[in-house]
Amino acid sequence: MNYEKLPVVESIRQSPPLDFEGTVDDTWVKDKTILITGGASGFGAGFCKRWAARGATIIIGDINVPGGEKLIAETRMETGNANLHFVPCNVTDWMSQVEFFKAAVKLSPHGGIDTVVANAGIAKSDPSFENPQDLDTANPPPPDMSVLNVNLTGVVYTTHLAVFYLKRNPGSSPANPKCKPADIQRDRHLLLISSCAGLMPIPGQAFYGASKHAVVGLYRNLRATSFVHGIRVNMLAPYFIDTPMVPTRLKVMLAGGHIGKAEDVIEAATRFTADPRIAGRAAVVGPKLRVKQDAKGDWDLAKTPQDGEEKAIWEVYPDDFEDSDLFQR
Numbered sequence: 001m002n003y004e005k006l007p008v009v010e011s012i013r014q015s016p017p018l019d020f021e022g023t024v025d026d027t028w029v030k031d032k033t034i035l036i037t038g039g040a041s042g043f044g045a046g047f048c049k050r051w052a053a054r055g056a057t058i059i060i061g062d063i064n065v066p067g068g069e070k071l072i073a074e075t076r077m078e079t080g081n082a083n084l085h086f087v088p089c090n091v092t093d094w095m096s097q098v099e100f101f102k103a104a105v106k107l108s109p110h111g112g113i114d115t116v117v118a119n120a121g122i123a124k125s126d127p128s129f130e131n132p133q134d135l136d137t138a139n140p141p142p143p144d145m146s147v148l149n150v151n152l153t154g155v156v157y158t159t160h161l162a163v164f165y166l167k168r169n170p171g172s173s174p175a176n177p178k179c180k181p182a183d184i185q186r187d188r189h190l191l192l193i194s195s196c197a198g199l200m201p202i203p204g205q206a207f208y209g210a211s212k213h214a215v216v217g218l219y220r221n222l223r224a225t226s227f228v229h230g231i232r233v234n235m236l237a238p239y240f241i242d243t244p245m246v247p248t249r250l251k252v253m254l255a256g257g258h259i260g261k262a263e264d265v266i267e268a269a270t271r272f273t274a275d276p277r278i279a280g281r282a283a284v285v286g287p288k289l290r291v292k293q294d295a296k297g298d299w300d301l302a303k304t305p306q307d308g309e310e311k312a313i314w315e316v317y318p319d320d321f322e323d324s325d326l327f328q329r
């Protein structure tokens, strides 16, 4: 893509490719109001702790009430930040999400929401789906729709409410990749959490893969149109990352450098959240690999431990689909 010749930034307010080098400057999240679905555990809890430490107002919504309340109590103690709140929320229930967003606006010191992270998700395989034992009976049972309900319907509800509230964020102006962060106080940011399972198949996880592919579709559509509402939309697609979602037997299988760390996902999410110039970009986050770039700009694994650099966060490009299919084979 030639960003010099095509007016991508001006026409759809999409940023040019990102530079993930170095540590992100997260100071801009101070005084932002950030709403996180599924914030009681894993990535959501990590986002909460990182941004709370920088002075953001965080409102997490989750079905895990004891976990959410404990996280907020602990994080208040650790950071001294009183603007941290838990609101019970089941993302599959429209009215539950409406009440969550309404509560967030009430709890927000400036009466608006700057960033919404559509993070809640579950993983579960349904072995009967591709091999339904009961098809020969008169009444075959329906498939288990819970993964699609949480990971797709839930994300669609969150997105719908995010677009409604973000553009009404008092004092915000339309997101603009050419803005100067120091000059603006309020944001309109939606961060979608897909997965590598949204870019490549994970055999045996048809519903999870379908739901995460759907989130990629949502992201690609929204980034082309959400500028109408001045909303910047970004997406993360983590590989297997060490959180409670990954079962122990899989963690054992992936041991030895094949599972990523939540801290890199939090770093990538912070880069998107702490920089209002980033719009319409997506990153894959995986285990740190030692890699080297050739003269053409292509990356390959480094030959020796002294060679190249360590990288866990990568931008997503359409030609990555071929590579990922080959990887699965």
Ligand SMILES: NC(=O)c1ccc[n+]([C@@H]2O[C@H](COP(=O)([O-])OP(=O)(O)OC[C@H]3O[C@@H](n4cnc5c(N)ncnc54)[C@H](O)[C@@H]3O)[C@@H](O)[C@H]2O)c1
Residues within 6 Å of the ligand: 037, 038, 039, 040, 041, 042, 043, 044, 061, 062, 063, 064, 089, 090, 091, 092, 119, 120, 121, 122, 123, 150, 154, 193, 194, 195, 196, 237, 238, 239, 240, 241, 242, 243, 244, 245, 246
């Ligand atoms: N860990 C990984 O390897 C990985 C990889 C790629 C993508 N992801 C995605 O990242 C997101 C966060 O996952 P995680 O690894 O932190 O998992 P996690 O299990 O630690 O956290 C998920 C949270 O979502 C909450 N949740 C589940 N159903 C809900 C519902 N109906 N309403 C509200 N909250 C609900 C859970 O209670 C939990 O607190 C998910 O969307 C997941 O699909 C995870």
